[in-house]
Amino acid sequence: MMKYTIEKTEKYSILQLHEDKLNSTISPELKSELVKLNAEGIKSIILDLSEVKYADSSGLSSILVGNRLCENEEGIFILAALNDHVLKLVKISHLDTVLNILPTIEEAIDAVFMNELEKNLRAEDQDE
Numbered sequence: 001m002m003k004y005t006i007e008k009t010e011k012y013s014i015l016q017l018h019e020d021k022l023n024s025t026i027s028p029e030l031k032s033e034l035v036k037l038n039a040e041g042i043k044s045i046i047l048d049l050s051e052v053k054y055a056d057s058s059g060l061s062s063i064l065v066g067n068r069l070c071e072n073e074e075g076i077f078i079l080a081a082l083n084d085h086v087l088k089l090v091k092i093s094h095l096d097t098v099l100n101i102l103p104t105i106e107e108a109i110d111a112v113f114m115n116e117l118e119k120n121l122r123a124e125d126q127d128e
Contacts, residue, residue, distance in 0.1 A: 002029040006037070012075075012112045013037055014105065016048035022059030022086070030059075034066040043075025044115065046108040050081035055089055067099055076100060076115040080108040 003018035015033065019026055037045055045066055049055075063079065070077035078100045082090070090096050102108045 002026050002033070004030075004033070006033075008042070011116060012044040012046060012109070013042045014046045014048055014108075016050070017052055019051065020053045022049070022052050022055040022062070024056065024058040027058040027062040030062040031065050034062070034069060038069040038073065043070060043073040044077070044112045045070055045075070046078045046080055046105065046112070048080050048105060049083070049086060052086055053083055055086045057093075060089065060093055060095060063099065064095070074119055076112055078102055078108040078111055080105050 005016050005018065007014040007016075015037070017026070017030070022030070034045065047063065047066060067077040079090075080102050081104060082101060087096075087101070090099065090101065100108075100111065102111060
């Protein structure tokens with residue numbers, strides 16, 4: 001059983017993993033949780049990895065699923081509070097160019113609101 005908590009607000013959800021490892025035992029469950037949030041109409045997800053010490057390729061693949069789901073909804077998917085090992089893995093996989101990575105939850109929340117603002121501005125531009 002994957003240990004996690006979810007905090008839902010109107011604009012975003014924060015999914016915090018309470019696990020040491022994000023690996024093949026956790027990944028399928030994380031994927032289905034992300035899909036569930038997306039199906040509930042949540043466009044922006046912040047994944048809090050502050051407790052995760054280790055991730056492998058299956059962990060990264062579940063993260064990419066979350067990223068794709070949010071992008072499809074014009075939301076934003078943010079990884080927050082990564083430790084050095086996980087960040088290194090993300091960089092080695094060249095996913096730091098694809099994913100939104102921020103050092104703190106506060107910054108991640110700010111980024112969600114910035115994304116909303118930009119989306120609204122783009123919509124206004126198209127209306128003119």
